[in-house]
Amino acid sequence: MISLTHEPINYQALTESVRSPNSGAVVLFLGTVRELTGGRRTVALDYEGYPAMAEAKLAELEAEACLRWPIDRVGIIHRLGHLELGDISVAVAVSCPHREQAFEAGKFLIDELKVRVPIWKKENWDDGSTEWVHPGGEMSKPE
């Protein structure tokens, strides 16, 4: 199951959705809004997505992972909108027969999500400034 939502992520339900008697291992990753980045203090993040392409890219990631590991089920939910400290921005759940496979597949899914899926976050720093996070250069100057 793949989805984008503006509501809090129900990661318990997501985890249940990938459990099955075929899978000896279930791995859950939760991305969480962190306070400190390079010594600066975040008060909130705003997430924006390009929904149609994001869903297509998530489906592509799921298909690629299923070719590489003996995956039973995958669940990915990404939240969009305004998130406060500690809120969950993304949940990735994956089930496999054995734990090594589940850990590797889960790491692949979140690592690739972060470079391939068109979703962006904007920092809201504690000095009142905001800044788009666009990895890979010096573009993202405080506004």
Place this chain on the structure above:
Amino acid sequence: MLTVKLFAKARDLVGSPTVQLAWSDGQVVAHLKQVLGEQYPALVPLIPRLFVAVNNDYAADSTAISQADEVACFPPVSGG
């Protein structure tokens, strides 16, 4: 005309979530970046790092675009 969706910092710099450009079918992604820079000078510093998506997939500079395509431009992604 070609409709181009913009996201994140690209949208902020242009000041609009979509732009309309004069377009001839078959012109390529590299041309789109050039036209965007000419019409929206604020975008110029971002253009070397701008991604162009055509019909929900990343497109190379040599990819041809037609007016019926769904086209989007955006900076490096930062989800998760």
